[in-house]
Amino acid sequence: MAARHRAAESLEASIGQLPTAVLRMRADGSTETVSAQRVAPGDVLRVPAGQAFAADGVLTRGSTQADEALLSGESRPVPKQAGDAVVAGSLNLQAPVEMRVERVGADTRHEAIVALMRQALSQRPSLARSADRWAGPFLAVVMLLAAGSALAWWFIDPSRAVWVAVSVLVVTCPCALSLAAPSALLAAAGTLARRGVLLRRLDALETLAQVRHLFLDKTGTLTEGSLRCSEAQPQPGAPAWGSASELRARAASLAGWSSHPLSAALAAEGRGPEAFAWQAVQERPGQGLQAQDDEGREWRLGSAAFVGAADAAPSPDPEVWLGCQGQPLLRLRFAERLRAGVEPALRQLQADGVTLTLLSGDSPERAAAMAARLGLQVAASAAGTQQRGLQPEDKLAALRQAQQQDQRVAMLGDGLNDAPVLAQADVSFAMGEGALVARSHADAVVVSNRLADVADARRLAQHTMRVVRQNMLWAGLYNAACVPLAVVGLMPPWASGLGMALSSLLVIGNSLRLAR
Known part of the structure; x- marks a missing residue:
């Protein structure tokens, strides 16, 4: 019970960190903050920039860009105008908008994670069921031994027959056998919850300990989906207008006047729009x-054509240009931002003998660059050619191919396009920021969104299985040693009771080491 309560407390603490409120419009145009669970079809919601859409619906006012990487694997923001559909779980990136709710459901983190908690804590894992199957016949054998011992001692020394039978019944400890697995699994589940990993089923720990191949999605899993300026290329004639760092600072300052995702990423590097004395600032949509x-x-920051570099070679990466008086001065390329701790976590997994393969629905160029940067394999087709920009069926085929080679495989993803592979994998993880359907198909949810916690979870799973084996071994050795002593009359009832209690406490104590 202590291990179970500790796990439940950790899970509840994780749940408490998840936002569940939305802004609902009143008839007079004002807003009220309500629980996301109270949203109904027909409601009009105001969605601030940076907040996720809480339901499926249609934009009624404003224009913005939405991050729908959870749905398609494509990390580029999608423009949204009034009348366009928006999907629950996608992120409003650019500006406050209003939407009319059309479909609602259990697509809230709160309900999804509560369901995971209840399901995990109410389960009897396969290891526990296996131990119970052994405990049943074992108990029947003990009853026969007690009856046989009483009968034998009735003829040897009738005064000892009863207490020998009692000693045999008391000294046996089937409870230690039945507690060996669930106590360890619950303690490990509590530890994982404190680290931000919520298990949907405790059996996943046994499978995770055997995993030798991990498939990873890219956008939203390895990366944050946000962009950063990775390269600044001065153009011919730029030195006459200032150094590259000065031009970059000017671009960052001008970008501060816009809420466009690329502008926001660039502005984060500068000192704000007040760093330069800008006048008559205008923003032209799409330019x-x-x-x-x-x-x-006159300075311009935007597309190549807008700045005056229409003849520039196209780039596979997002980019903006800075120019003055119709002369292009600086080309700024952007790259995705890796989640914190991704590279050390991948190195830890590789050091533990896990093969890592990238499955991405993003463009071929970006997937190839990310795989090369992180030292990952890329899934190959049956013909042996590298496949990137994979569709859900392509990801599923790659994972099944690995399973056909008798490999225990795991999948880590976050989007709707990952749901089939999450369901097919031997054990699967969904990011806490991921879509509901991805979380519902996964065996565990990484609420912390840290890949390091997945690597630690595998090590903890292996440690857990060692503890389970230790518990099983102790329960077997204890019963094998003490039952014969009781049968031959060398263990009185008081010693039998003490031995039984200490055996169970030893199993529980060994399991609770996993909670530290």
């Missing part, structure tokens, strides 16, 4: 920003 400096010169 970029235009402003004048204190000398009246």
Whole structure:
């Protein structure tokens, strides 16, 4: 019970960190904050920039860009205008908008995680069921031994027949056998919950300990989905306008006047829009920003055509240009931002003998660059050619191919396009920020969104199985040693009771080491 309560407390603490409130519009145009569970079809919600859409619906006012990487695996923001459909779980990136709710359901983190907690803590894992199957016949044998011992001692020394039978009944400890697995699994589940990994089924620990091949999604799993400026290329004539760092600072300052995802990423590197004296700032949708400096010169930040570099070679990565008076001065390329701790976690998994393979629905160029950067394999087709930009059926085929080679495989993903592979994998993890359907098909949810916790979970699973084997071994050795002593009359009832209690406590104590 202590292990179970500790696990439940850890899970509840994780649940408490998840936002569940939305802004609902009243008839008079004001807003009220309500629980996401109270949203009904027909409600109009105001969704601030940076917040996820709480339901499926249609934009009624405003325009923005939505991060739908959870749905398609494509990390580029999707433009959204009034009348466009929005999907629950996608992220509003650019500006506050209003939406009319059309479909609601259990697509809230709160309900999903509570369901995971209840399901995991109410389960009898396969290891426990296996121990119970052994405990039943074992108990029947003990009853026969007690009856046989009483009968034998009736002829040897009738005064000892009863207490020998009692000693045999008391000294046996089938409870230690039945507690060996669930006590260890519950203690491990509590430890994982404190680290931000919620198990949907305790059996997953046994399988996770045997995993030798991990498949990983990219966008939203290895990366945060947000972008960062990775390269700044001065153009011919740029030195006359300042150094590369000065031009980059000017671009970051001008970007501060816009809420576009690329502008936000660039502005995060600067000191804010007030760093330069901008005047007559205008933002042209789909093109970029235009402003004048204190000398009246016109600066532009945006697309190549908007700045005056229409003949520039296209880039596979997102980019913006900075120019002045129609002259392109600086080309800024952007790259995805890895989640914190991804590279050490991958190295830890590889050091533990786990093969890592990237399954991405993103563009071939980005998937190849990410795989090369992190030292990952890329799934190959039956013909042996590398496959990237994979569709859900392609990911499923790659995972099944590994399973056909008698490998225990795991999958880590976050989007709707990952749900089939999450369901097919021997053990699967879904990111806590992922879509509900992905979380519902996974064996565990990484609420912390840290890949390091997945690597630690595998090590803890292996430690847990060692503890289970230790418990099983102790329960077997104890009964094998003490039952014969009781049968031959060398263990009185008081010693039998003490031995039985200490055996169970030893099993529980050994399991609770996993909770530290």
